[in-house]
Amino acid sequence: MKSTAKTVLHIFLLMAFTFRTAAQTESKPLTIGSTEQFKSAILAETRTINVYLPEGFNPADTITYPLICIPDGGIEEDFIHITGIVRFNTQPWINRFPKSIVIGIENTNRKRDFTFAVPNLNFLENVGYKKESIPFYGGSPKYILFLEKELLPYIKSKYKATRQRTIIGESLAGLLTTEILLKNPDLFDTYIIISPSLWWGDEKLLKDGGSLLKTNLKKRVRVCVSAPNQEEDKMMYREATSLYDLIKQNPHITSFFDYLPEEWHATVMHMAVYNAFKLLYPKTGY
Template sequence: MLSSNRLFRVLLFPTVFFACQKQESPSPAAAASNTIEIGVTDSLYSDILGESRTVWVHVPNSAKNSLFGDRSYPVLYLLDGSAHFHSVSGMINQLSTKNGNMIVPEMVVVAILNTNRSRDLTPSHVEVDTYTGDSIQYDSGGGTAFLDFIEKELIPYIEKKYPVTSYRTFVGHSFGGLSVINALISKPDLFNNYIAIDPSLWWDNQTFMRTADSVLSSRSYTGKSLYIGVANTMKDEFTRETVMGDSTRSTLHIRSNLEFANTLEAGLDNGLNFQWKYYEHDTHGSVPLITEYDALRFMFPWYAFKNINQVYDPDSNAEDLLNDIVTHFSKVSEQFGYEVLPPAGMINDIGYTKMRIKKFEDAHLFFDVNIKNYPNISNVYDSKGDCHLAQGDSLKAIKLFTKALEVGPNDYSQPKIDTIKKSMNL
């Protein structure tokens, strides 16, 4: 398969990344062009669809931080990619890293751009428009082939090229929401989480919706999550309750969504982790942003570390805090289905917090955890060396700084060695 990899940027200003007492410089491309890179444009040729497909890919900034080595991330696949890429990648960044947030995990975002939207996102071919009764003037019914493209071509391509894990979330709006429900019933093992934003369940005069109801009631969906956001698309004369008694075509969209959501909420015994919300003050066009926010928080209630305030509390008990962190990430690992170690940056920050208040034994406890978990990362040895240096043990510090350079090159350990040796006349 052919690919291209062009930088996708938004003009802002140069930045510098600081972490754990060490400075990470901006990438050469960013420094030269005065931009912050929020993603790349990539493409692959689909034999299934018979065309080249473009995706925009956002990789978390932490993947570019050499201080803590290579990382892999859960991945979110986003339909109507050009419309939602900026908001979703920004929202995940805000909820996962900013202001000390760990509400959701950092994620790679793969935004799929459209070529023939109606063809790809509808599950069946329809010739008559449900709303007007006229002949449909656009393609339809290619949903199965499109999902096959995602499963058999796009996902393998992304997993080969980008730092992603097998934990996947699928997000779509309108026809995209219809495609998300189609994936839930036709490929339930392809994704862990499904987010359908004001889906077009009126499609084919609700024929697909009836099929989805039937499938959902007959299969087990244990371990899967679905969130549906329903916009207010009815006239002021209706309420959420009274609109269900209407039979005009103008209310078919909201009636279909409310009926589907109510059916699932009524208690289909299928193990599905399900939630939905009616957004009274949002239209079909405005509802994606708030739905994505609520859905992400719904999908990951187990990810946030509840004792986050203790992390930066200098008086917290080190052993109790470490035990809480290890227990938490053990539970996170169970949810993801693979081992998730406590982030090296988080543990390092705690170590330096303890070091600054001269609780050196506590600091070493955390630095040693990082060395155990990340033995192939140079920075974890350098950090422990900093702690020995703060204690006045220059020889142990040199030993750790030297080990850091043996594990991997960096630009901060050797200057420390040179300074110490000069001061000791070595």
């Protein structure tokens, strides 16, 4: 009996010591980046910018990194999961593409910022929207200027980003990304365009796309267009394929198309980005 009691006492003391040790274990926040408040004179507002820096980043060294830009880049938007894809693909045992800086721009009014000016909103009724659902629009020229003149130079200077740049946009952000490709293609080298809302402006970007590329595109770029299940929205699928048909004819564009029939407009973003990186960088061990 004494032996049993002694054993029980030892077990109790061991458990108490374990619990006490666990309680004394230090913890610290798990972080994947930083958040900055960027005052834009062009937009006349302060924007929240989320920044992921690659493992081993040291502001004192001379190493530079490619840049990946996410217009829908808030913490509650696409910054965290896309950053996870980037970090995964740049791990040394995968090494699909170089370690990269990721910047996410948190939205304040994406309908305003990601759409270009139109003479009227009559086309909205044809695509199932009410005019009242988009009270502010036409701000994309200012937003693109903000990228070109303010944000991208700032990131390049502060974080030593290279001129190699990728932009990722889905839905209205896909509309914006398409507009940049057609009108300001020198801003980025790689365009990942997912389920773009090309119905805006009665498909004006598709109608003018050929002539815009002929006028503006002077360098080689890479473009991946992705579309979810066509039965969900036949119009958006048709527009995505029309965009691909347009760009694949241009000799300056290396183009890819990715159809994801098991994804919907609301779910396509993550898998489309993952697949796009595989299409753009088909080999590991970069």
